[in-house]
Every structure is written in structure tokens, then in C-alpha cells.
Amino acid sequence: xxxxxxMRILWAVIDDYIxxxxxxxxxxxxxxxxxGFSAATVRNEMADLEGMGYLEQPxxxxxxxxxxxxxxxxxxxxxxxxKWSPEDTKLFQDMIAQKIDRVEQAIQHTSNILSQLxxxxxxxxxxxxxxxxxxxxxxxxxxxxxxxxIAVTDRGHVQQQRIILPEDVxxxxxxxxxxxxxxxxxxxxxxxxxxVVDKELQLELQRHVDHYENTMVLLDQILQxxxxxxxxxxxxxxxxxxxEFRDVNKLKTLLDFLEEEEHLIQLLGPISVGVxxxxxxxxHIEAVNDCSIITASYMINGEPVGSIGVLGPxxxxxxxxISLIDILTKIFSEQLNAMYNE
Numbered sequence: 069x070x071x072x073x074x075m076r077i078l079w080a081v082i083d084d085y086i087x088x089x090x091x092x093x094x095x096x097x098x099x100x101x102x103x104g105f106s107a108a109t110v111r112n113e114m115a116d117l118e119g120m121g122y123l124e125q126p127x128x129x130x131x132x133x134x135x136x137x138x139x140x141x142x143x144x145x146x147x148x149x150x151k152w153s154p155e156d157t158k159l160f161q162d163m164i165a166q167k168i169d170r171v172e173q174a175i176q177h178t179s180n181i182l183s184q185l186x187x188x189x190x191x192x193x194x195x196x197x198x199x200x201x202x203x204x205x206x207x208x209x210x211x212x213x214x215x216x217x218i219a220v221t222d223r224g225h226v227q228q229q230r231i232i233l234p235e236d237v238x239x240x241x242x243x244x245x246x247x248x249x250x251x252x253x254x255x256x257x258x259x260x261x262x263x264v265v266d267k268e269l270q271l272e273l274q275r276h277v278d279h280y281e282n283t284m285v286l287l288d289q290i291l292q293x294x295x296x297x298x299x300x301x302x303x304x305x306x307x308x309x310x311x312e313f314r315d316v317n318k319l320k321t322l323l324d325f326l327e328e329e330e331h332l333i334q335l336l337g338p339i340s341v342g343v344x345x346x347x348x349x350x351x352h353i354e355a356v357n358d359c360s361i362i363t364a365s366y367m368i369n370g371e372p373v374g375s376i377g378v379l380g381p382x383x384x385x386x387x388x389x390i391s392l393i394d395i396l397t398k399i400f401s402e403q404l405n406a407m408y409n410e
Contacts, residue, residue: 070122070141076103077113078122079146082134086383089311091131136348136382139360143345143386150391157395164399171195171223171407176300178400179376183303186389188310188380191332193339194298195366195373195404200225202253202261207231207246207290209239217290221258231289234282241278245287248276261291299332312358312381325355336377339365343394348382358382362389364397368404376400 070078080100084092094111097103103110114132117123122138125131134142152160163181175192183190200221209215218228233242248269256264265273265287277283304326313319325331335353337344347360361379365372376397378389 070117070120073105073109074113074117075146077105077110078117078134078138079142081114081117081123081132082138082142082146085133086385089383091126091129091133093131096131134382136350139347139382139386140350143347143390147387147390150387152391152395157399160395161399164396164403171404172298172300174400174403174407175298175374176302178396179300179302182376182378182392182396183306185392186378186380186385187303187306188378188384188389189301189303189307189326191336191377191379192300192302193333193336193375194300195368201255201257205246205249205253205290207242209233209242215242219258219293222255227293229289229292231286234279234285236279237282237286238278241283242286245273245277245283248272249287249290258293261293265291299329301326301332307379310381310383312383318358321355322359325353331355335361335379336363336375339372339375341365341372343390345386345390360384360386362386362393364393366397366404367401 077097080097080103081092084096084100094114095107097110097114098105098107105113114123117138118125118132121135122141123132124135126133164178172194175194179190179192200223202219203222204220206218206220207215208218213233215231215233216228217231218226220226249265252269252272253261253264273283273287274280304323307313308319313322331353335351335356337346343362343364345360345362349357351357351359351361356379358381359379360382361377362384363375363377365375367373376393378384378393380389
């Protein structure tokens, strides 16, 4: 554990470097408000902090910059959360509150606001379609053995898939099955369809559906609604304005990585409750080794269903971004709950 003096000096170095993007010298730190140590004392302590891996000395500069380890200590032990006044909170609520009736539009709108306020790149993972409720099912035969199953949700999502029609299942039997499912499953969350069928419809299907065994094979295919992730990004150009990305090769590597949707999903990581900060090599992706990502989940009915991330250089303003992403995801969750429970 660092001494109080070392922690104060480490905080001062990181705080100044975040603001200036220039290596920080001992004289600059000694003059910083709240430090109160001579330049010689600061210089010795900075050398010790470098020896312990919290600071680095780039090139032949006399100044130091934080290492990934230094940023991690700063986030975990030195950072004081930014407090928002009721007026600030009301302003954020007004910014997010729009007459938007589609989830995708709401996500894109919130992503844009967060990018504007932080000046970094935002990445949003849309809510999994399984939280939607079934509005309508349809099965459209396109040949003797092939059909397209179409599921429409209450939020306008359309999922379609190719299915194989079992032998001995007539078009009238398919129509009969689809009519029964629409009657009994309308308004049921997609995540609960299988459970409702197993618990409530088995006997009814046995009594009223011809060729029960083959029809069950068809039903299993209809209910295999695939989960698709929707990823939204905003603010790539803002990210590129950061001095860390003046290196053309580094910039190209980053842009190539950000082009692939599966890379963005990997970058966000699994959906989890609360704000999570990953710094540099903690992300375990070489293309973003000079970046940090701060993520938070948003909730519907108390369950985390999607996530929002802010990607910036390791020299990002952690205090501001952590506080912003925390309050905005909470406000966004309130808006989504109103949309889904209206």
C-alpha cells in the first residue's frame, strides 16, 4: 500500500496528465494545490512510484505519465465520485426524455448524448429481443418441405427463420397450430414461450392437432427464436481527436477493430450490474491496449438487459465519465421501463 504522501503525489500526476496530455514534472506537482511538498521531495517520491510500476518515464522526458497500474490505483482508491445537483439531474432527464416509441431510437439518442457530454466514443448493446412480447406468429411455406417462420413482437422487432416441414403435416394442420399459438401466446415474453407451451398447451395440442408427434417437431423449430444483439456506436470522430491517436498506424488498428460488430460486443463484455472500469491491458484486446472502457448496464423490471460503454484513451476523465454513465443509465432505465410497461 502507498503512503499518504505517495498517494497525494500520484493523484496530482494523474490529474494533471488527464488535463494536459503532457508528461508531468516534479516542479508542476509541487505547485499543485493540495500537494504541499517541495520539488525535491516530489521528485524522489515520483522515482519510487516509477520503481513500483505506478508511473512511467516516456523517452528522455524529465516528466512522468501514469501506467495502467497507476490508473487502476487511481480509480480504485483516489477517485472521488462527481456529485450531481438536482438541477443537473433534471437537465439529464430532459435531454433523454424524448417522444420516442422505438427502443432502438431511444438507445441511439442516449448514446449520442453520452458521447457529446464525454467527448469519447460510446457503444451501446441493445436489449435482447427475448424481453419483447409476442404479437403475432406466421408460417409461410415456400416449397413442399421448406417454410419461413416469422415472429413479430410488441416493439416491432421481426425475427424470421427457415424451418423444415415434417412429413404428414398438412397446410391445414400448420394453420391450425399457428392460430392456436397466436390465440394463446399473444402478449407472452419471448423468453417464456417454451415454458407456457409446456405447462399450459400440451394437452390442448394433443386433443386438437393432427399428427401430434410431427407437429411437435414443427413447433420446436417455430419456438427457436434466435437472439440477436443490436450494437450502436456514436462519436468515433470525437475519439480520434484525442492526441493519443495521432499515430497513423495506431489509428488504423483501432478503426479496423471498431468496424466489426462482434468486436464491439466483445469489447463491452458480459452484461452485469453496476459500473465497470477496464484499463488498457485489462481489456485483453491488443487493438485497444491504449484505451480504457467504462461500462454500465441498463435495467428493465429490475433485470440487466443491455449495456452502454464509453471508450477513450487511458488518459480519460474517469471521474466525469463514471459519474455520467452511472446517472444516464439509471435515467435511461426509467425511460425503458415506462416504454415496456405502458
